[in-house]
Amino acid sequence: MKALIPLLAAALIMLPPVTAHEAKDYTILLTSEGTSPDSVPEGVLVTTDRLFFMMVDNRNDTRHMVAMDVDNDGFYDGPDDLSSPWLTSSCELDEEGNKTDSECKVTYTLILGPENGILPGNISLLIKINENENITNHTLNASFAEDVHMPPQNLQPVDDSQPEAEPEATITDEWLSRVAMVGILIGVTMAIITISALIRDKK
Numbered sequence: 001m002k003a004l005i006p007l008l009a010a011a012l013i014m015l016p017p018v019t020a021h022e023a024k025d026y027t028i029l030l031t032s033e034g035t036s037p038d039s040v041p042e043g044v045l046v047t048t049d050r051l052f053f054m055m056v057d058n059r060n061d062t063r064h065m066v067a068m069d070v071d072n073d074g075f076y077d078g079p080d081d082l083s084s085p086w087l088t089s090s091c092e093l094d095e096e097g098n099k100t101d102s103e104c105k106v107t108y109t110l111i112l113g114p115e116n117g118i119l120p121g122n123i124s125l126l127i128k129i130n131e132n133e134n135i136t137n138h139t140l141n142a143s144f145a146e147d148v149h150m151p152p153q154n155l156q157p158v159d160d161s162q163p164e165a166e167p168e169a170t171i172t173d174e175w176l177s178r179v180a181m182v183g184i185l186i187g188v189t190m191a192i193i194t195i196s197a198l199i200r201d202k203k
Helices: 004-014 158-202
Strands: 025-031 034-036 039-046 050-055 062-068 107-111 121-131 134-145
Touching (some): 050 062, 062 107
Antiparallel strands (some): 025 034, 050 107, 062 121
């Protein structure tokens, strides 16, 4: 069993690291015309991202509601369906800065993920606008994908690769210098031997 511990440790070290996705908010303004933007295209959102709705329609006695038919049964009041409270453009505050109506809301956040029963793909949200008790409906289409963690590439920048080549060039120059010195010494030695042989022949 003890022999397996170093192997397991080595295996954990060799596992490639992954980059975690940080959830982000995608702001959608609730206006007199519906929403801005009017849709969320593919490639923008992934699982755990949030749709952040902000009410900016300041017409008198106007409220907005965001609803989603999660179970796709054609109704928006089921136990699995999601909906915001009626949102207003502002909330009345008292002298201490607290809301006089605790149920007054200006924003609503919808988490895109299985915790809300929402699976990756295309979703459709119903935007209800209540103006002086007259209700009109708008549709917001959004898309989000599964959050896939990818290991970092660990690519070396071009600038970093250049200094690494310098030591190799230095080593090559030193090696060539040494070879040249050895060649010179050998040449000098051979010359001395040759001269000595000539002197002996003359004697």
